[in-house]
Every structure is written in structure tokens, then in C-alpha cells.
Amino acid sequence: PHKKAPKVSMQLLWLSLLPCLYLASLCSAEQGLEFPSFDGKDRVLHINERNYKKALKMFDMLCLLYHEPQPAHKGRQKQLQMTELVLELTAQVLEDKDIGFGMVDSQKDAKVAKKLGLEEEGSLYVFKDDRVIEFDGELSADTLVEFLLDVLEDPVELISNPMELRAFERMEEDIRLIGYFKGEDSYYKAFQEASERFQPYIKFFATFDKTAKHLSLKMNEVNFYEPFMEEPAILPGRQLSEMEIVEFVHQHKRATLRKLRAEDMFETWEDDLDGIHIVAFAEEEDPDGYEFLEILKDVARDNTNNPELSIVWIDPDDFPLLTTYWEKTFKVNLFKPQIGVVNVTDADSVWLDMSNDEDLPTAEELEDWIEDVLSGKVNTEDDDDVKDDSDYDGVDSEGRHHSDDHDDHGDYDDHDDSD
Amino acid sequence: PHKKAPKVSMQLLWLSLLPCLYLASLCSAEQGLEFPSFDGKDRVLHINERNYKKALKMFDMLCLLYHEPQPAHKGRQKQLQMTELVLELTAQVLEDKDIGFGMVDSQKDAKVAKKLGLEEEGSLYVFKDDRVIEFDGELSADTLVEFLLDVLEDPVELISNPMELRAFERMEEDIRLIGYFKGEDSYYKAFQEASERFQPYIKFFATFDKTAKHLSLKMNEVNFYEPFMEEPAILPGRQLSEMEIVEFVHQHKRATLRKLRAEDMFETWEDDLDGIHIVAFAEEEDPDGYEFLEILKDVARDNTNNPELSIVWIDPDDFPLLTTYWEKTFKVNLFKPQIGVVNVTDADSVWLDMSNDEDLPTAEELEDWIEDVLSGKVNTEDDDDVKDDSDYDGVDSEGRHHSDDHDDHGDYDDHDDSD
Numbered sequence: 001p002h003k004k005a006p007k008v009s010m011q012l013l014w015l016s017l018l019p020c021l022y023l024a025s026l027c028s029a030e031q032g033l034e035f036p037s038f039d040g041k042d043r044v045l046h047i048n049e050r051n052y053k054k055a056l057k058m059f060d061m062l063c064l065l066y067h068e069p070q071p072a073h074k075g076r077q078k079q080l081q082m083t084e085l086v087l088e089l090t091a092q093v094l095e096d097k098d099i100g101f102g103m104v105d106s107q108k109d110a111k112v113a114k115k116l117g118l119e120e121e122g123s124l125y126v127f128k129d130d131r132v133i134e135f136d137g138e139l140s141a142d143t144l145v146e147f148l149l150d151v152l153e154d155p156v157e158l159i160s161n162p163m164e165l166r167a168f169e170r171m172e173e174d175i176r177l178i179g180y181f182k183g184e185d186s187y188y189k190a191f192q193e194a195s196e197r198f199q200p201y202i203k204f205f206a207t208f209d210k211t212a213k214h215l216s217l218k219m220n221e222v223n224f225y226e227p228f229m230e231e232p233a234i235l236p237g238r239q240l241s242e243m244e245i246v247e248f249v250h251q252h253k254r255a256t257l258r259k260l261r262a263e264d265m266f267e268t269w270e271d272d273l274d275g276i277h278i279v280a281f282a283e284e285e286d287p288d289g290y291e292f293l294e295i296l297k298d299v300a301r302d303n304t305n306n307p308e309l310s311i312v313w314i315d316p317d318d319f320p321l322l323t324t325y326w327e328k329t330f331k332v333n334l335f336k337p338q339i340g341v342v343n344v345t346d347a348d349s350v351w352l353d354m355s356n357d358e359d360l361p362t363a364e365e366l367e368d369w370i371e372d373v374l375s376g377k378v379n380t381e382d383d384d385d386v387k388d389d390s391d392y393d394g395v396d397s398e399g400r401h402h403s404d405d406h407d408d409h410g411d412y413d414d415h416d417d418s419d
Numbered sequence: 420p421h422k423k424a425p426k427v428s429m430q431l432l433w434l435s436l437l438p439c440l441y442l443a444s445l446c447s448a449e450q451g452l453e454f455p456s457f458d459g460k461d462r463v464l465h466i467n468e469r470n471y472k473k474a475l476k477m478f479d480m481l482c483l484l485y486h487e488p489q490p491a492h493k494g495r496q497k498q499l500q501m502t503e504l505v506l507e508l509t510a511q512v513l514e515d516k517d518i519g520f521g522m523v524d525s526q527k528d529a530k531v532a533k534k535l536g537l538e539e540e541g542s543l544y545v546f547k548d549d550r551v552i553e554f555d556g557e558l559s560a561d562t563l564v565e566f567l568l569d570v571l572e573d574p575v576e577l578i579s580n581p582m583e584l585r586a587f588e589r590m591e592e593d594i595r596l597i598g599y600f601k602g603e604d605s606y607y608k609a610f611q612e613a614s615e616r617f618q619p620y621i622k623f624f625a626t627f628d629k630t631a632k633h634l635s636l637k638m639n640e641v642n643f644y645e646p647f648m649e650e651p652a653i654l655p656g657r658q659l660s661e662m663e664i665v666e667f668v669h670q671h672k673r674a675t676l677r678k679l680r681a682e683d684m685f686e687t688w689e690d691d692l693d694g695i696h697i698v699a700f701a702e703e704e705d706p707d708g709y710e711f712l713e714i715l716k717d718v719a720r721d722n723t724n725n726p727e728l729s730i731v732w733i734d735p736d737d738f739p740l741l742t743t744y745w746e747k748t749f750k751v752n753l754f755k756p757q758i759g760v761v762n763v764t765d766a767d768s769v770w771l772d773m774s775n776d777e778d779l780p781t782a783e784e785l786e787d788w789i790e791d792v793l794s795g796k797v798n799t800e801d802d803d804d805v806k807d808d809s810d811y812d813g814v815d816s817e818g819r820h821h822s823d824d825h826d827d828h829g830d831y832d833d834h835d836d837s838d
Contacts, residue, residue: 031765032696032763033684033741036741036744037497078456141740149739149742163710163713167708167710272449286586287576290583291583317565320565321560324516324564325453325454329451
């Protein structure tokens with residue numbers, strides 16, 4: 001249903017300029033800030049057994065959206081079309097970067113999908129050199145373009161002066177590694193190879209000079225900084241290999257306090273602990289939110305060795321389109337900081353009462369509450385007005401457990417069939 | 420052509436759940452992160468002489484998009500439809516906040532537009548209580564929702580402890596004011612009234628307690644912080660009135676170094692100095708970018724009293740959809756920091772050569788270059804090989820003056836009418 005690109009003639013050239021002129025006039029009479037709008041040219045390929053190898057060869061990078069089969073329902077069809085439009089606009093914006101884009105239907109193209117190792121419907125897979133990077137974030141053109149531009153950058157950034165070191169130290173929200181090397185030797189190469197496996201989600205830095213001393217790094221040593229932690233985990237420099245670094249990262253990857261980011265939000269959300277997330281909402285730009293966040297960081301630092309604890313911090317400013325949805329779903333006021341437990345299967349939740357306007361909880365009070373969550377004393381079930389399944393045992397008239405569709409957690413998992 | 424909302428029956432309830440389930444399955448099998456998609460329900464009003472008064476009364480806040488007349492060209496029509504869709508989605512997301520949305524056609528509804536004081540096509544005007552706030556930023560649902568949520572907050576934030584003060588001190592990118600008052604007396608009221616005129620673009624804070632001492636604020640004194648400056652401008656507390664504060668803000672408003680923000684990007688861009696902007700691109704998250712930015716801040720601090728100087732800092736991370744457009748238009752590589760002069764009338768530009776990979780310019784070198792720009796020694800015209808449009812004068816078939824829409828600098832300033 002897409003228009004073909006017109007052959008260029010002078011007349012058409014003028015016509016094709018019009019949309020730009022329009023945008024300029026919609027926004028301002030001045031030049032320099034023209035947002036792109038889809039030009040109608042088809043750039044996204046429909047990948048199948050015949051063309052996938054060629055596509056892989058043709059581009060520096062190939063991005064494939066693995067999607068559910070064409071749905072019968074109109075609303076869902078529209079959704080899929082919108083997603084394709086997002087890909088088209090992304091392809092247009094990145095036209096000069098030698099990136100290919102394609103769609104793979106999980107049913108019609110099941111064979112290709114299997115060959116390429118595509119598994120999660122709704123994910124985008126990026127093929128670059130010999131590796132595959134999964135994107136499981138917000139499917140908007142903004143987020144996707146930023147993500148792909150990040151993938152195009154060098155996976156290791158060099159730090160070569162105190163100012164750059166300060167930049168490194170300020171990135172407390174991110175998981176980041178830094179290594180100290182003599183130069184581009186085999187240890188550095190191992191570090192670089194490892195970095196490619198985590199790009200762009202985990203940031204890798206290296207230094208070749210005395211900057212390392214400020215970090216008290218020894219030669220060939222690698223430090224891993226968990227978000228918001230002051231002290232790094234240390235991987236000593238003896239026999240540093242790619243696999244050792246990769247293993248080290250996996251071991252420390254799940255942070256005690258992690259910020260929800262558009263580029264991997266669904267992946268983070270899927271990484272729940274026993275079906276729940278402890279979620280904290282706080283606007284960093286807001287004095288109240290900032291204060292609450294500082295308390296949270298204290299709690300996280302005190303409990304960084306507890307593998308049972310991983311708090312998801314959401315800054316509502318980063319997700320304007322979800323703010324009112326969260327307010328409705330969780331029945332909380334997001335103009336203020338909040339912390340609660342969310343059941344990821346049904347989005348049922350319980351929130352810490354912080355209605356006393358003047359005082360936020362202290363770090364100790366927060367820790368007590370978190371302990372109650374981890375022990376199950378505070379949970380999302382107690383306040384439910386419908387009873388637990390166990391109460392219904394044998395009573396349910398048909399002997400099946402469907403009477404409480406909105407309540408029965410375990411059940412969803414069984415029906416979960418994303419095709 | 421929009422569907423009406425179906426009456427609820429059990430069957431339809433299931434059907435209406437499908438889109439949500441779909442979104443959930445496109446993204447993940449878990450609940451809690453469902454992005455909204457337009458539900459097809461018409462919420463945006465077409466405002467005319469008959470309904471505008473009622474609309475103003477009906478809502479706490481009314482947002483009107485003042486747009487060009489329905490264009491004949493298809494591409495431009497589509498653009499206008501997309502803009503309307505952005506408004507529809509925004510209206511849907513903010514459904515529970517008692518905000519009305521409408522469109523005003525600059526031709527068909529010229530009379531209403533005049534009565535309401537709408538002047539700039541493409542701007543959104545927000546009517547709240549007795550004031551009008553113009554939104555001249557990126558017309559995306561994200562930006563618009565965030566902007567409107569900001570407008571709903573209190574215009575003055577209270578600072579009541581050292582942690583909140585730290586939050587205030589960290590907001591170096593924003594123009595912000597802070598006042599010290601005894602309590603909610605007439606001076607505070609004047610401050611509050613003034614704040615409403617600048618909300619949400621300029622942030623107002625107040626403190627009623629000894630937090631003020633850390634800022635060495637005297638009673639009823641107001642301090643104005645220009646972005647990135649350490650020392651505030653001081654408005655003494657004698658006879659503090661709303662108009663005095665407003666006047667004071669206008670006097671200091673244009674910063675020596677200002678960050679381009681989605682919510683007022685076009686307004687910032689229109690506020691050029693003699694038809695040009697000095698533009699610096701730097702990714703704050705990047706060590707190189709951070710370092711360059713620190714140098715820029717030094718230069719800005721040294722030159723804060725020069726009214727001729729206002730550098731626009733753009734962090735490419737904030738505008739992924741514009742990054743490649745800028746790279747093409749300005750012929751620069753935005754993976755690295757850049758600084759240049761841009762002619763806003765034709766987007767012609769000249770960039771400082773920083774190709775020496777190792778060293779960024781020092782503050783002194785940057786200052787020398789900026790001096791050359793301000794004196795006209797470095798300018799965008801010297802390297803032009805194509806001539807002016809003035810060549811086309813008289814050729815335009817209808818004898819109207821559209822041929823030089825894109826070229827004539829001085830002209831724009833005359834039309835400049837910021838009210």
C-alpha cells in the first residue's frame with residue numbers, strides 16, 4: 001500500500017520540497033530545526049528465505065523486527081502498521097548510515113527466524129559483524145534512532161585526562177566498566193571483544209595513562225561499577241580473557257538500584273524477582289524526588305550484597321506517555337515520590353504510605369519496609385477483596401480455576417502464548 | 420471517520436481488551452508498561468465563534484493549536500492530520516486531568532483567533548485561569564504531555580532542607596529564581612504571581628526557613644540564576660512587587676549559554692542575534708562532549724556580561740530524529756563536539772576546525788574564535804558559492820513576494836512580535 005518513489009523531474013522536485021517548507025512554516029520561519037516526516041518511500045524489507053542472506057551481506061548493520069503474524073483483529077493490524085511506520089521513519093532518518101531494516105513474520109518466516117536465532121516476538125534484532133544485539137525497548141523512532149547511533153559508536157571509550165575522568169564518574173546511573181592497559185595489546189583486545197557483547201547497554205571505558213592512578217587501577221585490572229555505588233567490583237589483571245570479563249559482567253549485572261531506560265525497559269521489566277518488582281517513582285528534577293532518590297541510594301548502598309533486592313527506579317519525566325497510565329493502574333499520585341511492590345503478572349500493587357506531606361521516610365524506615373516486602377509481610381495479595389484460589393479449592397462449581405481471571409496470578413503464565 | 424465507542428457488553432469487553440493484550444504480547448508477557456495507542460475517540464474540538472466561550476469555561480485548562488488553513492497539497496494535509504493525531508493522543512493520555520483541546524484555523528477562524536490573541540501559526544496556546552502560555556516546542560505527544568503536566572504543578576516549589584537545596588543547586592541548565600520569605604505574605608504572593616507568567620519555562624523556588632542562609636539570601640530578597648552561572652543576580656527585597664520581578668526576569672532572561680530544550684526549541688531558535696546563532700553540539704554523556712561543555716561553561720562565565728553573546732548548546736542525545744538532519748545540513752560529524760555559526764535564515768553555517776583528534780580548544784582559543792564571530796571576521800557568507808534568491812525577483816508568476824521567503828535576513832526582525 002506504499003507509494004513508489006517518484007522519478008525525479010523538476011516539477012516533482014518542487015512538489016517534494018513542499019512538505020519541508022510546510023514543516024518550516026508550521027514551526028517557525030527560520031531554518032535549522034526541521035523534524036523529518038515519513039516521505040512515503042519503502043525502505044523496510046520483508047525478509048524471507050530467499051533474501052535474508054543477501055540482506056545480511058548488503059549492509060554494515062541489519063535490524064530485523066521479529067513480529068507476530070498478521071493479526072485478524074483490526075486494532076492489532078493497525079498497531080503492527082504503526083510499528084512498521086516507526087521502522088520506516090527510522091530507516092529514512094538513518095539513510096546514510098548503511099543500516100538495513102526488515103520485518104520477519106514469526107509464522108510465515110518461521111524457518112528464517114530459526115536460522116537467525118530470533119526468539120522474542122516484538123523484539124528488534126540487530127546484526128552487526130558476527131554478533132546479534134537484541135533491542136527490547138520502546139518501539140518509537142526517537143528511542144530506536146538513539147539506540148542505533150549508539151551501536152555505531154566505538155564500544156570502548158578512551159579516558160585520557162582528569163576532565164574525561166570526571167565525566168566517567170558522573171555517570172552513576174549506568175553500569176560501566178573501566179580497564180587500565182599498556183596500550184592496544186591482547187588484554188585490551190579481550191576487553192574490547194567483551195565490550196561488544198554488551199554494547200550499548202553497558203558502557204566500557206579504558207585508559208592507557210596515569211589517569212588510572214586516580215582510580216587506583218593496577219595494570220590490566222578491570223573495575224565494574226554498579227549503578228549508584230561508590231566502590232567498584234574488581235577483576236584482577238592476571239590472565240584477563242574475553243570470557244572472564246563476560247562472566248564477571250554477568251555475575252554483577254543485576255543492580256540493587258536500576259533506572260528504567262526506554263532502550264531496554266521491557267527486558268528490565270521481565271527480569272523480575274519472583275514475579276514482583278519493587279518500584280520507586282521519583283523525578284530527579286524535583287526537590288522532593290531528588291531527596292527521596294538520595295535516600296534510596298543510601299538504602300541500595302547498604303544492601304548491595306543482597307541478591308534478592310533490585311529496586312527499579314522510574315523517573316516519570318522519562319516516560320510522559322506512561323505517567324497517567326501508571327497513575328490509573330497503580331492508583332498513585334506521581335507528582336510526588338512513591339515506592340511500592342508491583343506484581344508483574346497482573347500489575348496489582350501496594351504502595352508505602354507517605355501521605356505525611358512534610359517528611360519522607362528515613363533510610364531506616366525504608367529498609368524496614370523493604371524487609372517486610374522481601375519477607376512477604378507486605379505483598380500485593382493482602383488488600384485484594386477477592387480471596388485467594390486456595391479458598392476456592394473444591395468449591396468452584398466447575399472445578400476449574402477461572403472464576404477469578406483478574407486475580408489468579410499463576411494462571412497467566414500457563415496461557416502465555418505470544419503467538 | 421472515527422469509530423464510536425461501543426456499548427459495553429461482555430463480548431465487546433473481551434474484544435476491547437484485545438488491543439491491550441496485543442501490546443502486552445508485542446512487548447512482553449508482563450503487565451505494567453503498556454504504552455497508549457490512539458483509541459479512535461474524537462476529543463479535539465474544532466473551535467469557532469460559537470463554541471469558544473463554552474470551551475474556555477468547561478475546562479480547567481484549554482489548549483488551542485493555531486494552525487495554517489487546510490492546505491491544498493496532500494503532503495501538507497497529511498502533516499496537519501498527524502499534528503491533529505498528536506493532539507488527540509495527548510488528549511486521550513490526559514483524559515482525567517480536565518484539559519480541553521482544540522484547533523483554530525488561522526483563516527476560517529480568524530475572528531476567534533484575534534479575540535483570543537493567537538498570533539503564531541504552529542504554536543499551541545494554553546489558557547489557564549486568566550493567563551495564556553504559548554508552547555512553541557516540538558509537537559510530539561511526549562513533549563506535549565510532559566509540558567502540560569508541568570503546567571499543572573504548582574508554579575513555586577518550596578525548598579525546606581539541605582537535600583532539597585542540593586537539588587536546586589544541581590539544576591544548572593535551567594533559569595531559576597529563589598526567594599526568601601517570612602511565609603505566605605504579600606511579598607510571597609507577588610513572587611507567586613510573577614512565577615505564573617513564566618511557568619513552566621523558568622523555575623521559581625521559595626524558602627521560608629534557615630535554608631536561605633546557605634544561599635546568603637536576605638528576607639524578601641530574590642535571586643536569579645542564569646544557566647551555568649555560579650553567582651546569581653540579586654533583586655533586593657525592598658518593595659518587591661510582581662511587576663518588578665517580571666521586569667527583572669525579562670532583563671536577565673537571555674542566557675550566555677542556553678541549552679536547547681524540546682519544549683521551547685522554536686522560541687529559542689527564533690531569538691537569534693542578528694540572524695545568527697552560535698551553536699555548540701556536545702553530548703554530555705560522552706567524555707569528549709563533557710570536557711568540551713566544561714570549556715564552554717568557562718567561556719560563558721567569563722563573558723556573562725556581554726549582551727551580544729548567547730551560545731545555543733544542543734545535546735544530540737535529546738534530539739535523535741534531528742541528528743542526521745543536522746549532520747547533513749551543517750556537514751559536521753556529531754559523534755564529536757562541534758561549535759559553529761549558523762545563519763538561521765538559510766541554515767548556512769561555518770564550523771570551528773577541531774579535527775586535531777587529541778586536543779579540544781582551550782577556553783582562550785574558543786574565546787578568540789567567538790570574538791572573530793562577533794566581529795564578523797568569521798561568518799557564514801565567505802564560503803558561499805551559490806548566489807542569493809534575489810536573482811529570482813520578478814520571476815514569480817503571481818507577482819507576490821514568495822520567492823525570497825528563505826533568504827532575506829533583516830526582514831524577519833521587523834515582523835518580530837512576541838506578544
